[in-house]
Amino acid sequence: MFTVHTRPAAWVMALAGVLALGAVPVRAAAPYAGTWKTTIQLPGQNISLFLIQIEEKDGKPVAKVLSAADSNLKDGAVKSIKTDAKSIHFDVEAGGGDFAFAAYYPKDGAKNKNPAGSVAFANRRDIVELERTDLKELDPQKASTRSPGLADAQKAMQIKDAKEREVAVNQFLDKYPEGGISFAMRVSMLARAVQESGAEADLRGKADKLVEFAATYGPEMKLHALQIVTQIFLSSDKLSDLALAYAQQAEKALDESLTAGQQMSVLKLLAAALKKSGKTDDIKPLKSRMAKLDAVLDEEFAKKAIPFKPESAKPRVGESNRVVLVELFTGVTCPPCVAADVAFDALLQSHNPADVVMLQYHLHIPRPDPLTNEDSASRSEFYRLKGKLKGTPTVLLDGNEVEELGGGRPQAKASYDKLIQTLSGELGSKPSGQLKLSAKQAAGKINIHATVSDLKDPGEAVRLHLVLVEEVVHFAGSNGQRLHHHVVRAFPGGVKGIPLKEASASHDVTASIAGLHKSLNDYLAQNKFDEDSRPLDLKNLKVVGFIQNEKTQEVIQAAQTDLGESKSETE
Numbered sequence: 001m002f003t004v005h006t007r008p009a010a011w012v013m014a015l016a017g018v019l020a021l022g023a024v025p026v027r028a029a030a031p032y033a034g035t036w037k038t039t040i041q042l043p044g045q046n047i048s049l050f051l052i053q054i055e056e057k058d059g060k061p062v063a064k065v066l067s068a069a070d071s072n073l074k075d076g077a078v079k080s081i082k083t084d085a086k087s088i089h090f091d092v093e094a095g096g097g098d099f100a101f102a103a104y105y106p107k108d109g110a111k112n113k114n115p116a117g118s119v120a121f122a123n124r125r126d127i128v129e130l131e132r133t134d135l136k137e138l139d140p141q142k143a144s145t146r147s148p149g150l151a152d153a154q155k156a157m158q159i160k161d162a163k164e165r166e167v168a169v170n171q172f173l174d175k176y177p178e179g180g181i182s183f184a185m186r187v188s189m190l191a192r193a194v195q196e197s198g199a200e201a202d203l204r205g206k207a208d209k210l211v212e213f214a215a216t217y218g219p220e221m222k223l224h225a226l227q228i229v230t231q232i233f234l235s236s237d238k239l240s241d242l243a244l245a246y247a248q249q250a251e252k253a254l255d256e257s258l259t260a261g262q263q264m265s266v267l268k269l270l271a272a273a274l275k276k277s278g279k280t281d282d283i284k285p286l287k288s289r290m291a292k293l294d295a296v297l298d299e300e301f302a303k304k305a306i307p308f309k310p311e312s313a314k315p316r317v318g319e320s321n322r323v324v325l326v327e328l329f330t331g332v333t334c335p336p337c338v339a340a341d342v343a344f345d346a347l348l349q350s351h352n353p354a355d356v357v358m359l360q361y362h363l364h365i366p367r368p369d370p371l372t373n374e375d376s377a378s379r380s381e382f383y384r385l386k387g388k389l390k391g392t393p394t395v396l397l398d399g400n401e402v403e404e405l406g407g408g409r410p411q412a413k414a415s416y417d418k419l420i421q422t423l424s425g426e427l428g429s430k431p432s433g434q435l436k437l438s439a440k441q442a443a444g445k446i447n448i449h450a451t452v453s454d455l456k457d458p459g460e461a462v463r464l465h466l467v468l469v470e471e472v473v474h475f476a477g478s479n480g481q482r483l484h485h486h487v488v489r490a491f492p493g494g495v496k497g498i499p500l501k502e503a504s505a506s507h508d509v510t511a512s513i514a515g516l517h518k519s520l521n522d523y524l525a526q527n528k529f530d531e532d533s534r535p536l537d538l539k540n541l542k543v544v545g546f547i548q549n550e551k552t553q554e555v556i557q558a559a560q561t562d563l564g565e566s567k568s569e570t571e
Contacts, residue, residue, distance in 0.1 A: 030056040032083050034132050035066060040119060041127040041180030044150055048143045050076060050092060051135055063090055066136060069143035072410045088115060096307045096409025097121060102220050103130045112178055118221040122480055125224040127180045127217055147181040157188060162196055186210045191232050226250035230269050240276040247273035260296040298474060301482040306342055308413045310350035322431045324423060325546045325558040326358045329380055329394040332477025333367040340393035340405045341481050342412035343419050348485055353560040355427060357544050358486045359467060365392045370529050371473060373520055376488050378495040386553055397426055399553035432456035437559040439543040446511040446563060448492060450545050453504045461550045463497030466509055471540035490516055
């Protein structure tokens with residue numbers, strides 16, 4: 001069998017030799033055929049992720065996942081593969097995510113004889129190496145190893161004197177010229193040089209060497225390096241021109257083969273570099289390109305947002321008309337919130353508002369979240385003081401916490417199943433009060449009318465809460481969630497609610513769309529959110545109402561009504 005780095009010309013010569021001997025001609029095996037171990041090279045460790053078997057059928061490559069080292073990736077499947085004389089590209093869908101591999105055959109004289117390139121997953125891109133193997137299964141205990149030279153790298157970077165450190169790092173790179181740790185060292189040296197106010201010529205030299213090194217792992221890795229260089233230069237107030245130069249290089253490297261997400265990340269960096277350089281007029285043409293990419297990304301996300309089919313709601317048992325309130329506390333920067341977010345969205349698909357009313361509160365956990373507002377923060381504080389909210393994600397059904405719903409997308413189905421199980425018991429119980437809700441929008445105002453009746457135990461502690469929610473908010477969170485549903489925008493009438501001291505009563509509350517927009521905008525401005533990072537369309541608003549006993553936190557009854565599309569402009 002020919003090795004991976006055999007050239008097509010060599011195949012022709014070999015076949016010619018066979019024919020000259022009068023033997024029966026045997027077609028050469030495709031250079032990509034075989035079983036490959038894919039190893040991601042991180043700065044501190046190398047992780048063998050998948051065994052990929054590639055075969056040739058009808059002159060075309062076909063591939064499948066033989067084994068995965070991580071149990072969360074056991075469902076992995078190769079969704080597409082394409083090859084040419086220089087490279088292998090294949091996409092693996094596993095664990096609710098996509099791994100896009102791009103590996104390139106080694107050039108003549110290369111020290112590394114294995115195909116190498118990069119793999120993109122979520123918001124990462126890392127160097128990857130493909131190695132032929134006879135293995136049939138990966139051993140999880142042996143899948144991860146320390147990066148070669150890790151101790152030497154750490155020792156070199158700890159040197160305080162800049163010149164001595166540079167000598168030590170160059171010696172390290174001579175000894176370990178390839179792989180993820182070499183890439184990480186080059187990135188670290190550039191970042192340190194920027195922090196230490198290095199000369200511009202030196203900074204540009206380090207940046208160019210970093211980009212040149214990355215290019216040996218393919219155009220995808222080169223583009224990634226250009227983005228990193230831009231980000232490093234953007235971190236300094238004195239290097240805006242350098243940042244813009246490398247951002248423009250990255251933009252020129254874009255082509256139609258790149259995903260919408262890859263294109264978007266480059267354009268966002270270019271916009272940031274233009275803004276920092278004071279060239280705001282040049283940002284305007286980018287916005288239309290970014291808007292089109294956003295629409296594509298939202299459509300792609302929506303197709304895969306729920307990696308399972310939500311079951312249809314089962315008919316109610318008994319005569320109860322209870323409407324259950326589901327409250328989710330989450331955040332766009334919270335990775336373990338994804339399972340709860342997906343379960344929440346699946347519940348929205350499988351149940352209607354006559355059975356379940358849903359509220360999604362965003363919090364600044366672990367980092368700032370532009371979907372947060374003062375009322376959401378106050379609501380979280382209410383539950384925190386009651387000992388029912390310790391972080392995100394937290395899900396409460398009628399005021400009672402449903403535990404252990406966090407995790408990544410692979411855990412979403414288990415979170416959904418647990419929600420369904422808990423919900424079935426709540427729906428069967430009779431409410432100790434009734435609530436009817438209506439709302440009309442006119443002249444920039446939302447007029448809400450709520451009627452409470454048959455309240456068994458009225459009193460100061462029993463409160464009517466009215467909530468404005470936006471059906472879906474577009475914002476690309478760092479945890480991968482792009483579309484956020486039933487996001488709480490405000491509590492008209494106050495987050496503390498209206499005391500219900502009588503068994504039956506009607507209440508009217510008015511909210512201003514312009515006032516809502518201003519309060520949200522002011523809050524985000526106070527929390528240092530850039531104007532381009534304030535999702536304030538305020539479209540397709542709904543009104544939710546619920547009755548809650550503030551002492552016991554029991555939610556007695558809930559209701560929801562639609563408003564239709566609203567305008568965010570001051571009228």
